[in-house]
Amino acid sequence: MNEIPYEIIRSNRKTLALTIDSEARLIVRAPMQLGEDVIRDFIKKKSRWISDKQRYVRDFASKQSEFLLEDGENVLYLGKSYTVLRKDVQEVSTVGSFLIVPKNMTLEGYADWMKIQCDNIIRERVAHFANLMDAKYSSVKMSNAKRRWGSCGARNTLNFAWRLVMCPQWVIDYVVVHELSHITYKDHSARFWARVATFMPNYREARDWLRLNRRIMEVI
Ligand SMILES: [Zn+2]
Structure with a gap:
């Protein structure tokens, strides 16, 4: 063998x-x-x-071939796969397994929409976990990063890739807990991971999910 x-x-x-x-x-x-x-x-x-x-x-x-936001293409949103359906509508919405997209929306327009959704979701999750973890952050921003899902600056400024909105909610939560844990520990020491585990016991599964699905960052 x-x-x-x-x-x-x-x-x-x-x-x-x-x-x-x-x-x-x-x-x-x-x-x-x-x-x-x-x-x-x-x-x-x-x-x-x-x-x-x-x-x-x-x-x-x-x-993973080039994604054009055309009818019949699949797209991930909060970890669920949707089929794109172009319609004469004003707003993006989901109906069953379809992602309804306005006929005239460009890929850039859709990316902007994703960014807004991600911003809303992340802000809510950051507020929720910061309260649980008693973590004091200074700001939350969405980033265009394609190589990292999140970061925590020296002054506890938090950045999250808006492409996270393609990930399941529990994976987004892991990234939030990870960055909030950096407010206490600015490294990836055992103490750091112990803190992550306290608030996210299945964090290893979330890391595996991100590793296996890293290519979704390249789609849009
Ligand atoms: Zn880290």
């Missing part, structure tokens, strides 16, 4: 973990001292899971 190529990231963790990134590469997270033979055995045992995930990521990538 051919060996599956992988990238290894060693750290102070105690267990082995496998992930498939958005380029369908296998990433192995391993304790500092763990031998390569143990790692290879583990990969062999998980080979079915690995090939399934890699196939999923590659299939998804090949389906």
Whole structure:
């Protein structure tokens, strides 16, 4: 059997973990001292899971052609896939599994609409979690970023990519909790992740979702 190529990231963790990134590469997270033979055995045992995930990521990538906001195209909104339907209407709306889009709306116009929706949702979630976490932020802005979902500046200015509006609500919540946790810890230390976990126990799933779906940032 051919060996599956992988990238290894060693750290102070105690267990082995496998992930498939958005380029369908296998990433192995391993304790500092763990031998390569143990790692290879583990990969062999998980080979079915690995090939399934890699196939999923590659299939998804090949389906991503240029998005034009035309009838019949699929678009993600809050983690749900909608089919674009152009109609003689003034406003964007959702009806069942359809995203109704005004006939004359451009892709830029739709991006503006997404930005407004994202801004409303994020502000509400930031206020909600900041209250729970007793976190004092100075501002909230939407960013055009295609490489990062959020950031927290030295003066606790929060930035969120408006493309987050394509993600499920619980994933958006994770990004909000992540950035609000940076108000307390400006790093990605164990203390930082412990704080994230306190308010978002399933944060690892959200990170996986973002990693697997990173390509959605490129669609619009
Ligand atoms: Zn961070």
